[in-house]
Amino acid sequence: MRLFLKTAQSIGKSITNSFAYLVHFFTFFLVTIIRLPALRVGPVRSLLYRQIYFTGIEAFSKIALIGAFIGVLIVWQVKSIVGSDAVLTGKLLIGTVVNGIGPLLAAFLVVIRSSAAVASELGSMTINKEMESIHIMGIEPLEYLILPRIVGITISVVMLTFYLQIVSIGSGILMFSFMLDVSFLKYLKSIISVLSMKAIVISFIKSFFFGVAISTIACYQGMMVKSSIREIPRATVATVMQSVFVLFFLEGLITLSFSQL
Numbered sequence: 001m002r003l004f005l006k007t008a009q010s011i012g013k014s015i016t017n018s019f020a021y022l023v024h025f026f027t028f029f030l031v032t033i034i035r036l037p038a039l040r041v042g043p044v045r046s047l048l049y050r051q052i053y054f055t056g057i058e059a060f061s062k063i064a065l066i067g068a069f070i071g072v073l074i075v076w077q078v079k080s081i082v083g084s085d086a087v088l089t090g091k092l093l094i095g096t097v098v099n100g101i102g103p104l105l106a107a108f109l110v111v112i113r114s115s116a117a118v119a120s121e122l123g124s125m126t127i128n129k130e131m132e133s134i135h136i137m138g139i140e141p142l143e144y145l146i147l148p149r150i151v152g153i154t155i156s157v158v159m160l161t162f163y164l165q166i167v168s169i170g171s172g173i174l175m176f177s178f179m180l181d182v183s184f185l186k187y188l189k190s191i192i193s194v195l196s197m198k199a200i201v202i203s204f205i206k207s208f209f210f211g212v213a214i215s216t217i218a219c220y221q222g223m224m225v226k227s228s229i230r231e232i233p234r235a236t237v238a239t240v241m242q243s244v245f246v247l248f249f250l251e252g253l254i255t256l257s258f259s260q261l
Contacts, residue, residue, distance in 0.1 A: 025216070025217075025220055028216070028219075028220050028223070029150075029212075029216045029220075031142060032142050032146050032147055032150060032216075032219075033147075033150075035140075035142055035143050035147050036147070036151075038140075038143040038144075038147055039147065039148070039151065041143075043144065044143060044144055044147065044148055045148075047144070047145075047148040047149075047152075048147075048148035048151055048152050049152075050148075050152075051148055051149050051151075051152025051153060051156070052152045052155055052156055052159075054114065055110055055113070055114040055152060055153050055156035055157075056152075056155065056156030056159050056160055059109060059110070059113055059156075059160060060160075060163065062109065062113075063106065063109065063160050063163055063164045063167070064163075064167050066105060066109070066164065067163070067164040067165070067166075067167030067168040067171065068167055068168070068171040069171075070097065070101070070105070070164075070168045070171075071093070071097070071167065071168035071169060071170065071171035071172030071173075071174075071175065072171050072172065072175045074092065074093055074096050074097070074168070074172055075089060075093060075172040075175045075176050076175065078092050078093070079176070089172075089176060093168075093169060093172045093173075094169070094195055094199065095199075097164075097165050097168045097169055097172075098165055098169075098195065098199045098200070098203050099199050099202060099203065099255075102161055102164055102165045102168065102203060103157075103161045103203055103206040103207045103210055103251075104206075104210075104247060104251055105164060106157055106160040106161040106163075106164050106207065106210075107157055107161075107207070107210035107211070107214060107243075107247050108244075108247070109160065110153060110156060110157050110160065110211070110214060111214050111239075111240060111243045111244065111247075112240075114153060114156075114218070115153070115214050115215070115217065115218035115239050115240065115243055116218070116236045116239055116240055118149055118153070118215075118218040118219060118222060118239075119218045119219075119221045119222040119232075119235045119236050119238075119239040120222070120232055120235070120236050121222065122145065122146075122218075122219060122222025122223055122225070123221075123222045123225030123231060123232040123235050123236075124225075124232060125145070126222075126223070126225050126226065127225065127227075127228070127229050127231075127232070145219075146219045146223070149215060149218070149219055150212070150215040150216055150219060151215075152215075153211055153214065153215035153218070154208065154211030154212050154215055155211070156211065157207050157208075157210055157211030157214070157215075158204065158207045158208055158211060161203060161204075161206075161207035161210075162203070162204075162207075165203065198258075202254065202255075202258050205254060205258075206250070206251065206254050209250050209254065210247055210250060213243070213246045213247070213250060214243040214246070214247070217239055217242050217243050217246065218239045218243070221235040221236075221238050221239045221242070222235055222239075
């Protein structure tokens with residue numbers, strides 16, 4: 001009986017802590033987002049551009065390599081299973097890259113490259129008293145440090161998602177054309193005819209919410225660092241783990257939501 005009570009108390013405490021965390025997290029996000037007009041301020045807008053450059057533009061080469069490899073691999077595997085069916089290969093390529101792994105892979109790359117770095121950077125700024133200095137100068141950290149990072153990472157995830165999809169589809173078409181000696185432009189037209197507006201919209205929605213989620217998690221965890229440098233690695237690990245969980249959760253939620261339409 002005592003063991004049952006302890007287990008129940010432990011579960012209840014975990015649920016309470018999780019609920020409190022979610023309330024605090026969403027409050028942090030809402031308080032930041034309502035400050036969107038601050039992006040009109042020159043220094044804040046400059047930080048936004050820098051974040052887009054660091055998270056998005058600098059990752060173009062890596063995304064191109066990953067996208068090319070994915071496109072070639074998908075076409076190779078599909079051909080080995082279904083043969084030289086150009087239409088079916090195109091449908092599977094579109095379905096896999098646009099509706100499936102494209103947004104997830106782009107978001108994962110941003111988590112690895114940028115989210116952990118953002119959490120570590122914000123944590124270091126707190127430990128080194130830079131946050132206090134910004135307050136003393138009369139600058140609001142949510143406007144100057146958090147807002148441009150959330151918006152910049154979100155824009156970057158959307159941008160990288162579509163770039164990865166274009167490269168993957170292009171490399172897949174090129175691979176299929178090379179293997180079967182099919183006209184590249186002719187096969188490209190057939191692929192475009194398969195691509196639907198619904199698939200593009202779903203891909204955009206996924207990448208947008210992925211970007212919002214992982215950027216907010218990174219900033220929130222970085223701001224939760226308070227007094228010890230040992231908290232920075234914990235914040236970094238928490239950022240990666242929570243981002244991965246949320247990405248899979250959102251992937252399933254959005255996919256199920258639109259599967260009924």
